[in-house]
Amino acid sequence: MIAGYVTDAAALALRHEPVPTEQVVAGAPTTASVELDTIGDVEVGVWEMTPGAMRDVEADEVFIVLAGSADVVFDDPALPPIELRPGSVVRLTTGMRTVWTVSETLRKIYVAG
Structure with a gap:
């Protein structure tokens, strides 16, 4: 990205x-x-x-859902399943084990360290 310019993450072509x-x-x-x-x-x-x-086994990240819908179930029984929709903001930590069930193509912006 170039500082001061816009990238349309929702329309970006992905392979x-x-x-x-x-x-x-x-x-x-x-x-x-x-x-x-x-x-x-x-x-x-x-x-x-x-x-x-x-x-999946997760990385340390925060993400924001731009489009689509999904459910994420954690292997850790202490964590409840989550529903993802546009606008959902989620924090994951390294090593979390998950199952992602996508019902409508899901696109997210992530920030990972």
Whole structure:
């Protein structure tokens, strides 16, 4: 990104790849991401997933959902499942184990350190 200029994260073209077979829970989801910038050791980017379900191990990040809908279930039984919709802001920490079930292609902006 160039300081003082706008990037339309909602309209940014992304190149999708299939989710690795060992992570797929249901369907045939694909994901895509692009790093927009770094500030020190912090990465800012856009990530997207198509409908389906996948397991993941999370990084340390905060994200904001731009579009789509999904449910995220944590392996840790102390954490309740969350519903993601445009405007949702979520904090994840390194090592959290999750299952993402996307019902409408989900696009988020993430900030990860």
